Amino acid sequence: MRILPNVELAAFGIDPWWVTLIKVVAVFVTLVLMTLLAIWGERRIVARMQMRVGPNRVGPGGSLIGLMDGVKLALKEDIIPFTVDRVVYILAPIISATTAFMTFAVIPFGPEVSFFGVITPLQLTDFPVSVLYVLAIASVGIYGIVLAGWSSGSTYALLGGLRSSAQMVSYEIAMGLSFVAVFLYAGSMSTSQIVAAQERTWYILLLLPSFLIYVISMVGETNRAPFDLPEAEGELVGGFHTEYSSLKFALFFLAEYINMVTVSALATTLFLGGWRAPFPISLIPGVNEGWIPLIWFFSKIAVFIFVFIWIRGTLPRFRYDQFMNLGWKILIPSSLAWISIVAITRGLRNSLDLPTGQTIALLGLPLIAVALAVFVADWRKANAEIQREEEVFVIKEINPFAGGHPVPPLPGQVLVEPTDVKQRILNG
Amino acid sequence: MAELPQMMRAFGVTFLSMFRKVTTEQYPEEKVPTQERFHGKHQLNRHPDGLEKCVGCELCAWACPADAIYVEGASNEEGDRFSPGERYGRVYQINYLRCIGCGLCIEACPTRALTMTNEYELADNSRTKLIYEKEDLLAPIQPGMVQPPHSMIDDFVAQDYYDGKVTGASAEQFAEVELIKQKNQGI
Numbered sequence: 033m034r035i036l037p038n039v040e041l042a043a044f045g046i047d048p049w050w051v052t053l054i055k056v057v058a059v060f061v062t063l064v065l066m067t068l069l070a071i072w073g074e075r076r077i078v079a080r081m082q083m084r085v086g087p088n089r090v091g092p093g094g095s096l097i098g099l100m101d102g103v104k105l106a107l108k109e110d111i112i113p114f115t116v117d118r119v120v121y122i123l124a125p126i127i128s129a130t131t132a133f134m135t136f137a138v139i140p141f142g143p144e145v146s147f148f149g150v151i152t153p154l155q156l157t158d159f160p161v162s163v164l165y166v167l168a169i170a171s172v173g174i175y176g177i178v179l180a181g182w183s184s185g186s187t188y189a190l191l192g193g194l195r196s197s198a199q200m201v202s203y204e205i206a207m208g209l210s211f212v213a214v215f216l217y218a219g220s221m222s223t224s225q226i227v228a229a230q231e232r233t234w235y236i237l238l239l240l241p242s243f244l245i246y247v248i249s250m251v252g253e254t255n256r257a258p259f260d261l262p263e264a265e266g267e268l269v270g271g272f273h274t275e276y277s278s279l280k281f282a283l284f285f286l287a288e289y290i291n292m293v294t295v296s297a298l299a300t301t302l303f304l305g306g307w308r309a310p311f312p313i314s315l316i317p318g319v320n321e322g323w324i325p326l327i328w329f330f331s332k333i334a335v336f337i338f339v340f341i342w343i344r345g346t347l348p349r350f351r352y353d354q355f356m357n358l359g360w361k362i363l364i365p366s367s368l369a370w371i372s373i374v375a376i377t378r379g380l381r382n383s384l385d386l387p388t389g390q391t392i393a394l395l396g397l398p399l400i401a402v403a404l405a406v407f408v409a410d411w412r413k414a415n416a417e418i419q420r421e422e423e424v425f426v427i428k429e430i431n432p433f434a435g436g437h438p439v440p441p442l443p444g445q446v447l448v449e450p451t452d453v454k455q456r457i458l459n460g
Numbered sequence: 461m462a463e464l465p466q467m468m469r470a471f472g473v474t475f476l477s478m479f480r481k482v483t484t485e486q487y488p489e490e491k492v493p494t495q496e497r498f499h500g501k502h503q504l505n506r507h508p509d510g511l512e513k514c515v516g517c518e519l520c521a522w523a524c525p526a527d528a529i530y531v532e533g534a535s536n537e538e539g540d541r542f543s544p545g546e547r548y549g550r551v552y553q554i555n556y557l558r559c560i561g562c563g564l565c566i567e568a569c570p571t572r573a574l575t576m577t578n579e580y581e582l583a584d585n586s587r588t589k590l591i592y593e594k595e596d597l598l599a600p601i602q603p604g605m606v607q608p609p610h611s612m613i614d615d616f617v618a619q620d621y622y623d624g625k626v627t628g629a630s631a632e633q634f635a636e637v638e639l640i641k642q643k644n645q646g647i
Binding site for chain 2: 077079080081082083084085342345346347414
């Protein structure tokens with residue numbers, strides 16, 4: 033296996049304190065701004081997808097809607113119900129929000145730049161296992177939700193919190209598994225080195241299944257539509273944050289949107305070459321140097337956020353069992369299978385020293401054939417089912433007055449107009 | 461798996477919808493006219509000479525399923541006439557907090573005195589303000605009309621009014637109202 037030299041990591045942890053401070057503040061401000069923009073973008077884009085206009089009152093094109101939402105929430109009455117466990121109740125949103133911010137510490141924004149004469153990477157910090165750190169922090173974030181549900185002293189909040197955390201725990205497994213292939217290829221768990229390893233080819237091309245699994249699980253992980261069933265605004269009371277109001281609710285809200293930005297940034301880093309320019313542009317010299325990569329980084333995040341919004345505007349909400357089936361019975365097994373394939377391929381390449389083309393031919397083609405066969409078989413089966421259903425649907429009309437009582441038609445039956453039946457009865 | 465192509469089509473639908481014309485009306489800035497038959501605010505109509513069509517029969521109040529209309533009739537006296545015929549509506553109130561806009565009152569009205577306009581901006585900030593009085597509901601005086609009370613056109617009976625034989629106020633009616641005005645100023 034190719035071991036990347038640990039040179040780049042040497043650039044971290046040696047910044048003067050004021051550079052670190054600037055970076056921390058910059059990351060914080062960026063995240064808050066991204067949240068405001070994401071709220072605005074989401075409301076406007078979903079509105080357009082539903083042929084509405086969306087918020088257009090405050091600021092140019094309604095762009096200050098997020099800010100106004102925040103102000104409104106802050107000015108609302110802060111109700112703390114009588115039955116709550118006060119300490120935990122107040123702690124829960126704080127845990128949620130802080131962990132959401134913390135993840136971004138290891139996301140690389142760009143290459144090394146000069147901060148008033150100090151050469152430093154555009155990344156708060158990095159260490160050899162920073163992707164594991166991301167997963168760990170995300171797991172701690174779940175505590176915020178569990179504790180919120182638990183401390184609220186309300187059944188709705190408890191059940192909602194339980195469901196939310198069950199959902200996030202399940203999807204974290206699939207998420208973690210989808211990273212494994214990236215680790216195998218990059219030979220590192222440090223975000224900056226994973227970006228460095230994608231200098232020539234992005235992992236989305238090499239590891240497309242991993243990417244797809246990650247994208248699905250990241251939507252599940254952030255508790256967003258179509259996986260927002262524990263909160264299901266229109267159907268349930270509101271899940272784990274039922275008993276929260278004012279700023280504490282705003283913190284959960286903020287955490288949700290920051291998580292959205294975070295998982296997008298992680299997807300960018302792990303699969304889309306991080307801050308590197310996309311292919312045709314990357315041929316121009318100088319586009320991957322200095323401050324310019326910020327453009328690529330943020331546009332990639334914007335694309336992911338758009339996809340989030342697009343998914344929300346398109347897919348209906350899952351049922352709980354469907355959702356759990358998808359996570360445990362499809363995403364995790366297929367992820368495991370894919371990791372085995374990747375591991376075997378890597379192993380073959382390293383031990384037999386086969387060139388890539390031959391490895392792919394040796395392993396990939398039979399696999400593709402098997403996959404195709406499975407897909408075709410499945411498709412034909414489903415088609416046959418549809419045909420059978422159609423056959424059932426042609427079935428005769430029913431007499432709505434069977435046994436002297438009016439009866440509704442069952443699935444697959446067609447109601448006869450009552451007048452026709454009367455006629456027929458009269459005619460004998 | 462077989463639903464996958466259909467799901468992808470759904471993504472296409474939402475994506476293309478972004479570029480379609482929005483159906484939102486920018487209400488307070490752009491007021492889109494309602495349909496002609498929209499059930500808006502009521503109006504108490506007048507005959508072409510300015511006399512009121514309402515005869516105070518209360519059929520509208522009886523027809524109202526929401527009990528939103530209150531009518532008190534009174535007799536027309538010589539020299540104090542508001543409508544052709546015997547009676548007129550002295551008090552006429554519609555409570556727009558109760559009105560459901562069904563239009564049954566319109567159907568019940570025997571003289572076409574009560575009709576509905578397309579006016580839909582009926583919001584206000586107190587309950588009393590939303591009980592509309594007769595003067596809020598009466599149609600405005602048009603050119604050719606004179607403000608009642610005044611007598612009917614000479615030689616006309618109430619039936620002539622209902623038959624639509626009146627086309628406008630007569631010279632006598634104008635003179636009568638002018639006389640009353642002068643008398644009032646004299647006092």
